[in-house]
Amino acid sequence: MRQWIDVIILIILIVLILPSLLVAMFSKRNPEMPPPHVDSYDEGESIQIKKSNATYTEPTITLYNHYTKSFESMPLEEYVVGVVAAEMPSSFEMEALKAQAVAARTLAAKKMRSKGGRGCTKYKGADVCSQFNHCQAWIPESQQRKNWGDKFEENINRIRQAVQETRGYIMTYEGQPIEVFFYSTSNGKTEDVAEVFSASLPYYKVVESPGEEGAPRYxxxxxxxxxxxxxxxxxxxxxxxxxxxxxxxxxxxxxxxxxxxxxxxxxxxxxxxxxxxxxxxxxxxxxxxxxxxxxxxxxxxxGYGHGVGMSQIGANAMAKEGKDYREILKHYYRGVEIEILS
Ligand SMILES: [Zn+2]
Known part of the structure; x- marks a missing residue:
């Protein structure tokens, strides 16, 4: 009889406690909390997107397309799709793709002449060029089709989703778009910007970038x-x-x-x-x-790349751990806000 009572108590416990345990395991972490593994995260810093009443008016960007050797104007978001397609494997986690989209959009916003930028310094008359070693990589649809073959639709849809879900958002510091640097793979830490470029930018600190050891070019x-x-x-x-x-x-x-x-x-x-x-x-x-x-x-x-700012492999590792794109960006770019380009 005593055994039966034990079994019944056990069943009651399982029925009552298991569902709440499951909910706790799979529910999203409270977004107000900083990512737990980031030990030097600024205490009290909000990871929310800056509250803004700004509405987004999508600007037009002028690109120097080095594939066709011509200048092309296009809506900014369409340009960002071409950058993410060129800069990050489409198989990466959605939140990593979104972080890349915001980084790409920010770099463009910083250069756009209609936003007070200097434009591409190599091709006068362009806001940006499509060369990876000058402004940032960008590939046209023809190149995307060539790279992806019959995976084109699937891959481009993922990238379009990442761009759409971050539509208009850029990283700012003291109200201005930041100077963006990113690269492929870190050595486990990011680099201070002053060690690589003759610049002193407060949002580039040396931070940990774990989980990259298995990357192809580590x-x-x-x-x-x-x-x-x-x-x-x-x-x-x-x-x-x-x-x-x-x-x-x-x-x-x-x-x-x-x-x-x-x-x-x-x-x-x-x-x-x-x-x-x-x-x-x-x-x-x-x-x-x-x-x-x-x-x-x-x-x-x-590692692979200069080490300043976001590591793309590191961003993917963070996304796999359940971090969203804002947490990823705020880890690699300290003290920035994520807000609508105005
Ligand atoms: Zn350029």
Whole structure:
């Protein structure tokens, strides 16, 4: 009899408690709470979009399209679709795609001449160009179809959704669109903007960017024969005193930044910045180290890109953890507001 009572009590407990447990597990976290894993998150900072009565009047943007070598004007949101399609794999989480859409829109807003920006400095008459290494990447529909084949409809619909659901929103600091930087993969931390660009911008701090270790380009090794290495170095720095017979003794890292990337190194008798060294050898990042084995220089790199601002792989990792696009953006861009472009 006693056993039966225990069983009945157990059933009652399961019936009463299990549903509330399930609700607690699967319901969305209170959006007022900061993301729990972000330890240096500014206390008390709201993650809500800034309350604004502003209505969005979609502006027109003028693009220099380097595929057709022509200038094209289009609605801003249509341009943002082409940027997200070019800058982030469409298979990424929806919240990561939305974070990318806001970043792309912000970069455009900052440059638009009708909003007080300077436009693209390479192609006069354009607000932005489609070159990834100048303004930001943008691909036309023909290129999207080429890249995606029979997945075109599915992929473009995801990107259109990300753009639509963030329609008009940009990141601002003290009421102005921020200077946006983003990149592919971090080394586990973001970089201070001053280490890479000659700029001091308060919203770029060194922050953690976990969950990137499995990314395709997280770790890569570049190798050069001693002669190749010296030839490349001499293409820019002629009197370095480098010699193939003692190269392994002639390269020395002098200092590292707070994010663990190299700041400066000595190559022969020449002191250079890691950012210049990275460009010279076309390395993935400035988080690198050297190995000298069997007559070759091996340069092991971690991360892909300059490290300033949002890591796209990191954004996807945060989205997988259930963070929304505002939490992702406010993690990588500290102290910004997310508000309607006016
Ligand atoms: Zn440009």
């Amino acid at each position: 770790k890569e090794t570049f190798s050069f024969t001693y002669d190749e290495f010296i030839k490349i170095f001499h293409s820019k720095y002629t009197n370095s005193g480098l010699s193939a017979s003692k190269l392994d003794k002639q390269i020395k890292i002098l200092s590292w930044t707070d994010s663990g990337r190299v700041r400066e190194l000595m190559v022969g008798n020449t002191k250079i910045k890691a950012t210049e060294f990275r460009t010279l050898y076309n390395l993935n990042s400035t988080d690198f180290s050297f190995r000298f084995e069997q007559g070759k220089v091996y340069i092991d790199t971690i």
